[in-house]
Structure formats: C-alpha cells, structure tokens
Amino acid sequence: MNIVVLGAGAVGGYFGAKLAKAGYSVQFLVRKNRYEQLRERGLQIESVHGNFTIQPQLILSTFDIEVPQLVIVALKNYHLQAALPQISALVRNGAIVLPLLNGVQHMNILLDAYGSSSVLGGTCYIETTLNPMGDIIHTSSLQHVVFGQIGDGISESFLSQVEDAFRKSTVQVTASSSIMIEMWKKYLFLCTFSAITATTRQPIGVVRADPVTLHFLEDLIAESVSVANANGIELPEHIQELLMQQFLAVPASMTSSLHRDLEKGLRLEIDSIQGAMIEMGRTYGIPTPSLAAVFALLHPYKDGLPS
Numbered sequence: 001m002n003i004v005v006l007g008a009g010a011v012g013g014y015f016g017a018k019l020a021k022a023g024y025s026v027q028f029l030v031r032k033n034r035y036e037q038l039r040e041r042g043l044q045i046e047s048v049h050g051n052f053t054i055q056p057q058l059i060l061s062t063f064d065i066e067v068p069q070l071v072i073v074a075l076k077n078y079h080l081q082a083a084l085p086q087i088s089a090l091v092r093n094g095a096i097v098l099p100l101l102n103g104v105q106h107m108n109i110l111l112d113a114y115g116s117s118s119v120l121g122g123t124c125y126i127e128t129t130l131n132p133m134g135d136i137i138h139t140s141s142l143q144h145v146v147f148g149q150i151g152d153g154i155s156e157s158f159l160s161q162v163e164d165a166f167r168k169s170t171v172q173v174t175a176s177s178s179i180m181i182e183m184w185k186k187y188l189f190l191c192t193f194s195a196i197t198a199t200t201r202q203p204i205g206v207v208r209a210d211p212v213t214l215h216f217l218e219d220l221i222a223e224s225v226s227v228a229n230a231n232g233i234e235l236p237e238h239i240q241e242l243l244m245q246q247f248l249a250v251p252a253s254m255t256s257s258l259h260r261d262l263e264k265g266l267r268l269e270i271d272s273i274q275g276a277m278i279e280m281g282r283t284y285g286i287p288t289p290s291l292a293a294v295f296a297l298l299h300p301y302k303d304g305l306p307s
C-alpha cells in the first residue's frame with residue numbers, strides 16, 4: 001500500500017516513520033522548512049518504545065506522487081483549509097483520506113468535499129511533540145490509532161490493509177464500526193483534558209491532586225457530554241464516569257498537545273476544540289460556562305504569545 005503522510009509533525013511524523021520502518025512505501029508531503037529540516041537530519045524518533053531514525057521520502061508537491069492509496073492527514077486544524085487543494089489532488093488520483101486531527105469539526109469539511117467513499121473517520125491516542133531540532137519526542141507509551149468508515153463506500157479489503165499496516169508497524173490499532181462515536185469519545189476526553197491542563201499549565205497529576213480543580217474538570221466533562229448528547233451521539237451509558245476513570249488512569253505526568261503548544265508559544269487549536277464545543281452548545285441551547293471560561297482565558301494566546 002502506498003501511503004502519503006500530509007503533515008510530518010509530531011503525529012504524522014511518528015506514525016509515518018513507524019509505517020516506513022515496517023517496510024511500507026511512505027511519502028511525506030511537507031512544506032519547505034520541514035523539507036530542509038528532515039533532509040538534513042532524517043526523521044528522528046525518540047520514543048519510550050525505543051529510538052530510531054529513518055531517511056524519509058520527502059515531497060513538496062502532489063505532482064511527485066504517483067498512485068497514492070492512503071493519505072494520513074495529520075495537520076493542525078487551523079491548517080486544514082489551506083491544505084484542501086493538496087488533499088483534492090490526492091483524492092482525484094484515488095487516495096482515501098484518514099484524518100488523525102483532534103476534534104470532529106474537520107469531518108464535516110472533509111466529508112462535504114470528498115464524501116464518505118473517500119474519507120475514513122480516524123483518531124489517535126499518542127503524546128508526541130517536536131523538539132527545537134524538529135525531532136519527534138514520544139513521551140508516554142500510548143500509540144493507538146482508531147479508524148473506520150463512515151458509510152459503506154470503502155471496501156473491506158482496503159480496511160483490512162489499513163489495519164494490517166498499523167499492526168505491522170507495532171502500533172495499537174482498532175478498526176471500529178462506529179467511528180463517529182469513537183471520535184466523539186476522544187473529542188470529549190481531549191476537549192476537557194486539554195482545557196484543564198492548558199489553563200492550569202500543569203499535567204493531569206496536579207489537577208487530580210487538587211479537589212477544587214478536579215471539580216472544575218467534572219463541570220467541563222458534564223457540559224461537553226451534554227453537548228454530545230444534544231448532537232444525538234450515542235455515547236455509552238455512564239460516559240461521565242468512564243471519562244473520569246480515564247483521567248484517573250493516565251500517567252500523572254501526562255499533558256495535552258494544547259498545553260505543550262501554549263508553553264512553546266505556538267498557535268492554539270482552541271477554535272476547533274473548545275470553541276467548536278461551545279458553538280454546538282449555543283446551537284442546541286446547552287449552557288457551557290466552564291468551557292467558555294477556559295476559551296476566554298486561553299484566547300490571548302490563540303495566535304501565539306501575545307506581544
């Protein structure tokens with residue numbers, strides 16, 4: 001299977017490198033700066049599962065790709081719109097898109113543009129970041145991809161190939177027959193986890209140890225679950241308790257990509273994560289005061305460090 005990774009950052013770089021190391025043909029469609037960086041240093045992974053480096057196949061233009069079969073989209077949400085012409089070119093050549101972005105809003109954009117016979121649902125659980133040299137630092141043992149089709153337009157054999165590819169790359173993979181529910185479960189976890197870790201500037205262990213902060217996290221969860229229910233998402237019974245169990249089970253040192261981006265002074269994905277949840281709440285008449293407080297407190301940092 002020919003795989004294209006669009007966005008060779010913390011997530012795309014990690015999963016792409018694992019697939020390439022497993023012997024798959026992986027082309028990384030990148031922009032100029034990342035091209036230079038990766039050409040010089042190679043794609044270096046520093047991981048709790050073991051360090052390795054690959055010499056990635058780098059491309060700057062979709063013209064250099066012959067027969068793409070799977071396109072893993074691992075961009076930040078705020079870069080998706082500008083990348084649509086590249087994705088369109090790949091889909092026109094027969095590729096199926098597997099987005100690994102956080103949130104759910106991007107699914108409307110991709111499905112409206114390409115339809116469910118060219119777009120899979122997908123999400124991932126991983127904690128990776130780029131160091132100043134552009135190497136990928138994988139800081140906890142999580143490395144899980146969940147994917148599935150939205151309708152029935154993608155063949156079972158293609159789905160099996162995707163599953164096999166991740167499995168052979170020694171990444172945990174789950175092929176789901178209810179991917180939108182899985183994406184919402186991840187969205188609920190991420191929206192609240194990133195809200196609490198970014199606003200406190202602390203990993204989850206500090207949040208868990210403080211009853212006042214933990215109570216605020218419960219409020220964030222309750223609001224987000226109400227929004228999901230209003231959207232008609234068929235969540236498991238007791239989802240709030242399940243989410244809280246997840247928060248209690250993850251390593252105390254774990255934090256969110258949003259918190260890490262905030263610390264690095266990078267742009268924040270708050271529009272597509274907390275902002276989108278608040279917006280859906282408004283549509284359905286669900287009050288979201290705690291999410292709105294988080295959104296307002298992070299807003300000065302949305303485009304990077306305020307000057």
Ligand SMILES: NC(=O)C1=CN([C@@H]2O[C@H](COP(=O)(O)OP(=O)(O)OC[C@H]3O[C@@H](n4cnc5c(N)ncnc54)[C@H](OP(=O)(O)O)[C@@H]3O)[C@@H](O)[C@H]2O)C=CC1
Nearest residue numbers: 007009010011030031074075079083101102126127128257
């Ligand atoms: N990091 C994490 O732990 C996790 C992140 N996620 C989600 O995954 C998504 C990706 O996040 P992450 O990997 O951390 O982000 P990064 O910023 O590390 O990587 C995104 C990459 O996309 C590249 N890019 C942007 N636009 C284009 C384009 N048009 N063509 C080619 N490359 C492009 C950027 O390259 P350039 O250098 O050119 O700017 C950058 O390398 C986000 O939605 C995030 O929320 C999900 C789970 C965990």
Ligand SMILES: CC(C)(CO)C(=O)C(=O)O
Nearest residue numbers: 124125126127256257258
């Ligand atoms: C919560 C976590 C680490 C899980 O993968 C994540 O998705 C993120 O921080 O972006």
